[in-house]
Amino acid sequence: MLKTEGVEKRFGGLVAVKDVSITVNKGEIFGLIGPNGAGKTTFLNCISGFYKPEKGRITFKEQDITGLSPTQLCHKGIARTFQIARSFPKLSALDNVKVSVIYGGKQHQNPERRAKEIMDFVGFPVATNIIAENLNTMQLKRLELARALATNSELLLLDEVAAGLTPSELPTFIELIKKIRDSGVTIICIEHVMKFIMGVCDRIAVLNFGAKIADGTVEEIKNDPKVTEAYLGEENVH
Template sequence: MSEPLLQVRSIFRNFGALRANDDVSLDVQVGEIVGLIGPNGAGKSTFFNIIAGALAPTRGQILFEGRDVTALVPANRCRLGIARTFQVVRSFDSMSVIDNIVVGSLLRNHDARTARHMACEVLEFVELEARADTPAGDLTSPEKRRLELARALATRPKLLLLDEVMAGLTPTEALRGIALVKRIRETGVAIIMVEHVMEIVMPLVDRIVVLDLGKIIASGSAAEITTDPLVVAAYLGDSIRA
């Protein structure tokens, strides 16, 4: 097998006395879709933000295409091909929908006109073209999630980090979201998607990684994960508390 696209090696992250990530390692292959799940407080978001560069690990190393990116800020990781969405949607509300995407597509096109052309194509890809000139602040929240995806895609990533993109969507919207992720997958972009709800990731991913209390407790196909006693215990425990 060729070199993995992303190699995360023994990440530790402490918040005071709390160890949010405890020796977490993960390899992602080119074009692979990995689902990262786990109960509340498992350390998913911490791990996600460490890969995106928004948080620094206490210890550990991240290699992207064989290159050490541990010390790079998010902007520089994005240049290398790592793009992300945010758990709480962060659109540029004073700008129009299309301009939001142009911000992303300008990374690969210095000329604003070419960037706009590319942004239009991405906009169609996420089926938001009817809203092109609407201020982003006026979008509904499922639309904002798609806009965020479009913005990230416009930077032409090799690895896309999706942080609970399906959260808060109605079943119909979620289906639409799943279809969109499938289309992104067809383009060959590798994806790490964090989701709280297991049912959403199952049909989409090649592999599921389960975090609990800061450690990876299981990793494998959807079928393997659902029968894993450790996973069942972690999730049942969570649902009883909830």
């Protein structure tokens, strides 16, 4: 579904992402982990077109997409959420999703009905006419997911989407992410919450100082000494 080969992104003298190659299969939930500053967000930004990598190649469904803009990628079926939710605060929740339906690249006869269907799918729990700035964390996260899905995405990029949720909210959220995957959407997620990563990901890649130090299944990663070492002083991976 998605392949990166030798992707590199620099900020001045700093190599934020160094020679990173990953392959993500259709229908997978693929996790990106690593200590703070490891380059996870920058790497995701290269995939979503917010940054143009200096080196390397990115292919999506066997098509070279390196250097395309976020809008072009959105129309090809790649959507993302942000580490800090970026809805339109003064618009209603429904209008937020409608904007994505209308500008997502595919024509819908009834954008409002389509928006409501998606909000229903993500289990949006309150009246859809609530103004976005009045939503709580869990509601905002559902809204972010609804907006990303509303663009008919086949590949969803999630940056720390579980951050800020309480432990009691986490299981429901994990179920939602799996439900999205089961509906045919491939997912790449960055996450600090280990319970989320371990509970949801089919495979994981670990970044450290911009470079990929390991990839594999949850079990393989848990038992990899390079990974444990990278996390010393950080939160324990187990």
